[in-house]
Amino acid sequence: MNKLLLTLLSLTTLLLLNSCQNSELLYQAEDYVYVSDVTQGLEGPAVAKDGTLYFVNPLHSGSIGQITTQDEFSLFIDQLPKGSTANGIRFGTDGMMYLADYTGHNILQIKPGTKETTLYAHDDRLNQPNDLAITSSNRIYASDPYWAEGTGNLWMVDQAGFHLLSDQMGTTNGVEVSPDEQTLYVNESLQRKLWSFHIEEDGRLTDKQLLYQFEDFGLDGMRSDIDGNLYIARYDKGTVVKLSPKGELLQEIQLKGKKPTNVAFGGKDGKTVFVTLQDRGYIERFRVETPGRSFKKD
Numbered sequence: 001m002n003k004l005l006l007t008l009l010s011l012t013t014l015l016l017l018n019s020c021q022n023s024e025l026l027y028q029a030e031d032y033v034y035v036s037d038v039t040q041g042l043e044g045p046a047v048a049k050d051g052t053l054y055f056v057n058p059l060h061s062g063s064i065g066q067i068t069t070q071d072e073f074s075l076f077i078d079q080l081p082k083g084s085t086a087n088g089i090r091f092g093t094d095g096m097m098y099l100a101d102y103t104g105h106n107i108l109q110i111k112p113g114t115k116e117t118t119l120y121a122h123d124d125r126l127n128q129p130n131d132l133a134i135t136s137s138n139r140i141y142a143s144d145p146y147w148a149e150g151t152g153n154l155w156m157v158d159q160a161g162f163h164l165l166s167d168q169m170g171t172t173n174g175v176e177v178s179p180d181e182q183t184l185y186v187n188e189s190l191q192r193k194l195w196s197f198h199i200e201e202d203g204r205l206t207d208k209q210l211l212y213q214f215e216d217f218g219l220d221g222m223r224s225d226i227d228g229n230l231y232i233a234r235y236d237k238g239t240v241v242k243l244s245p246k247g248e249l250l251q252e253i254q255l256k257g258k259k260p261t262n263v264a265f266g267g268k269d270g271k272t273v274f275v276t277l278q279d280r281g282y283i284e285r286f287r288v289e290t291p292g293r294s295f296k297k298d
Contacts, residue, residue: 025287029255032274032285033073035065042276043221044099044131045283046089047266047294048112054097055276055283056086064089064099067283077115084108084117088131088221088262091294092138100129100142107132107140107157123162127153131221131262133175133184139203141165141184143172150190156203165205169195174222174232174262178245179293185211185230187219194219194232194243211247221262223273225290231273233260240275240286255284265292 035042041057048054051069054076058065062085066076080086084106086099095112098120107129109120127146134140140157152172156163170188177184177199184197184205192214197205217237222230228245238258242251257277264274270291275284 026289027251027253027286029253029275029284029286031256031282033067033071034282035059035073037281039276039281040278041085042278042283043087043261044089045262045264045274045276046091046097047264047274048091048097049095051266051268053264053266053274053283054089056089056099061085077110077117080108081117087129088142090132090134090140092134093136094138096138098132098134098140100132102128102130105129107142120159121157121161123155125164126155126162129155130173131175133177135177135181141175141177143175143186145171145173145189147171147190152188154186154205158203163203166208173220176222176224176230177293178224178228179226180228183245185222185224187222187232189218189220189235192217192219194230194247212243212249214241220260223263223265224293225265225288226270226293226295227290228293229290231263231288233262233275235259235261240273253286256280256282257284260284265294270295 035058044056046054053067055065062080064077067073084101084104087102088100090098097110099108101108105126106122107120127144130143142155145152152169154166170191173189174187184199187194194212196209196211198207218235220233220235222232230243232241238255240253257280259279261276266272271288
């Protein structure tokens with residue numbers, strides 16, 4: 001009986017120690033993979049179904065890099081078509097890669113299993129398509145800032161082209177859809193505001209609400225986990241902030257670099273957050289409790 005009690009106590013102690021060790025690893029940023037010293041344009045991280053992490057401009061403008069599940073970095077595409085430079089990347093449910101081409105005023109697409117870049121949508125009215133959000137039906141939302149004047153637009157994109165949703169915004173940047181696809185979140189970099197909209201059945205937006213306003217530093221890309229919490233890159237502050245769907249500040253993760261541009265969920269369980277930065281040669285990462293919204297709860 002005493003031996004059994006000691007065994008149970010030992011197992012309980014071991015489980016508690018493991019739990020403590022695991023919890024200490026959460027929200028602790030670390031270097032992931034070295035990319036290069038030329039990372040001023042590093043942006044747009046997105047994880048494909050096979051676990052490969054993609055991002056833009058790793059070695060020069062117009063390139064796309066990749067890091068495999070074996071943590072190996074290489075160029076996926078050396079140069080996009082002439083006049084094109086990508087920023088945000090998103091993957092559709094069919095595996096299609098969509099890219100915000102901010103110099104060509106396009107949304108580009110790349111078929112899974114290929115490197116063939118084709119035009120999905122183009123519109124000369126755009127300032128600079130910057131970041132993308134995508135629904136399960138592959139409806140795309142694109143932010144479109146005009147940095148010189150501190151203004152921005154918000155667009156919906158489908159095979160018919162670009163549809164203007166709002167042209168009365170600040171410097172629109174990070175954009176994300178909630179897990180239930182009822183809410184669209186958009187942040188404004190220079191104004192440091194985070195807005196929410198209700199998504200109607202046709203994809204149009206109503207009920208604009210100010211969800212949170214920061215006092216300092218810029219806002220950049222953002223992603224949602226399956227519970228609807230938002231992870232937002234704080235450019236120049238060197239952090240990623242975690243907000244609840246109600247706009248409550250839950251966590252602020254300190255990074256090694258100061259200029260994070262965007263985040264993406266990945267890893268085998270969807271609980272690793274990858275961060276692109278423009279002032280370091282590394283992509284950073286940290287662990288969280290909850291997977292990104294593109295991962296199922298199971």
